[in-house]
Amino acid sequence: xxxxxxxxxxxxxxxxxxxxxxPSFRATQIWQGLYKKLWGDFEEFTNLPHSLRxxxxxxxxxxxxxxxRxxxxxxxxxxxxxxxxxxxAAIETVLMAYNDRDTVCISSxxxxxxxxxxxxxxxMGFIRNLEPxxxxxxxxxxxxxxxxxxxxxxxxxxxxxxEPFHNYQAxxxxxxxxxxxxxxxxxxxxxxxxxxxxxxxIKKFIKERSQVNLAISLHAADDKLRSxxxxxxxxxxxxxxxxxxxxxxxVTKRRITVEWALIEGVNDSIDQANKLAKLLAGKLxxxxxxxxxxVEHYPGKPAxxxxxxxxxxxxxxxxxxxxxxxxxxxxxxxxxxxxxSKSN
Ligand code: SAH
Ligand code: SF4
Numbered sequence: 001x002x003x004x005x006x007x008x009x010x011x012x013x014x015x016x017x018x019x020x021x022x023p024s025f026r027a028t029q030i031w032q033g034l035y036k037k038l039w040g041d042f043e044e045f046t047n048l049p050h051s052l053r054x055x056x057x058x059x060x061x062x063x064x065x066x067x068x069r070x071x072x073x074x075x076x077x078x079x080x081x082x083x084x085x086x087x088x089a090a091i092e093t094v095l096m097a098y099n100d101r102d103t104v105c106i107s108s109x110x111x112x113x114x115x116x117x118x119x120x121x122x123x124m125g126f127i128r129n130l131e132p133x134x135x136x137x138x139x140x141x142x143x144x145x146x147x148x149x150x151x152x153x154x155x156x157x158x159x160x161x162x163e164p165f166h167n168y169q170a171x172x173x174x175x176x177x178x179x180x181x182x183x184x185x186x187x188x189x190x191x192x193x194x195x196x197x198x199x200x201x202i203k204k205f206i207k208e209r210s211q212v213n214l215a216i217s218l219h220a221a222d223d224k225l226r227s228x229x230x231x232x233x234x235x236x237x238x239x240x241x242x243x244x245x246x247x248x249x250x251v252t253k254r255r256i257t258v259e260w261a262l263i264e265g266v267n268d269s270i271d272q273a274n275k276l277a278k279l280l281a282g283k284l285x286x287x288x289x290x291x292x293x294x295v296e297h298y299p300g301k302p303a304x305x306x307x308x309x310x311x312x313x314x315x316x317x318x319x320x321x322x323x324x325x326x327x328x329x330x331x332x333x334x335x336x337x338x339x340x341s342k343s344n
Pocket of ligand 1 (some may be wrong): 015118119120158159160161163164194195196215259260261277290291292293294295336337338
């Protein structure tokens with residue numbers, strides 16, 4: 001099997017080039033070709049000697065993703081792309097255009113081991129971790145897509161398929177590659193990692209002192225309810241999760257976004273809102289409410305608008321900023337939690 005150039009960080013690329021007895025500036029040329037010019041074919045690297053191009057193309061590929069299908073929402077603001085990978089597995093990426101920015105929502109795993117009841121990816125089960133290069137390439141491809149429209153990528157969110165902290169090293173390596181100022185140069189603050197509350201990952205992340213944003217998918221404010229909809233809560237219960245979040249706040253002084261999918265009659269009560277407000281009061285949190293996106297295997301319904309509004313009121317009255325997120329790309333199953341490569 002050939003290797004994927006996107007798997008390498010700059011130092012690894014440089015070592016590879018030196019091992020071929022080539023001068024190290026070749027590594028810079030390749031890195032810039034990959035991440036500044038966004039070249040996807042060795043033919044395009046005309047600044048390299050032909051022999052080196054030949055050699056590279058025998059040992060390496062530039063990427064492994066191939067587009068299986070693209071769906072555009074009716075309002076044309078959301079695009080879902082289904083990619084197949086070398087082993088036949090598939091993942092989805094979602095491009096979202098807003099007035100002032102363009103965001104790509106990427107996957108970190110094929111499937112997910114966390115089994116949240118209301119999530120289509122969770123329903124697939126865990127298939128495998130993505131390699132760093134498979135993560136990097138989703139973002140590079142989004143960049144290529146946008147540059148064709150003379151736009152550029154503003155944000156990258158790990159809110160596609162998978163639990164990013166369950167594939168910690170690959171996710172961090174991909175972020176570092178994309179951040180590298182010699183190439184893609186995507187600022188750390190433009191990334192957001194969303195986690196279900198995988199505490200070992202949060203602890204490691206605190207030590208990084210990274211400027212990458214953190215979002216925690218809470219969905220319930222007591223252990224009894226949370227364990228029923230987010231099974232990993234049995235292993236990492238709320239008091240421990242909140243302690244880890246508070247440690248993050250203390251160390252980094254950066255705001256945490258709390259994600260909450262409002263499900264009718266399940267977690268949309270004033271009682272849950274009060275409990276959540278109590279958990280967060282006085283600390284640097286922001287709450288993002290999203291009315292559940294419908295998924296095939298789960299009977300839950302989105303909370304009604306009025307319920308969402310009241311829930312929000314309780315949170316904002318405590319002094320915690322709270323927004324009701326606009327649901328995007330529902331008509332093409334591109335909303336949060338709707339990504340599952342096999343079901344549609
Ligand atoms: N595994 C990570 C990131 C991927 S899921 C996590 O769980 O945070 C991205 C977001 O979509 C999470 O906040 C998740 O809880 C939410 N989500 C999952 N299923 C959903 C659904 N059916 N409707 C709305 N949001 C959903
Ligand atoms: Fe996994 Fe996140 Fe879906 Fe839960 S919500 S199953 S953690 S992808």
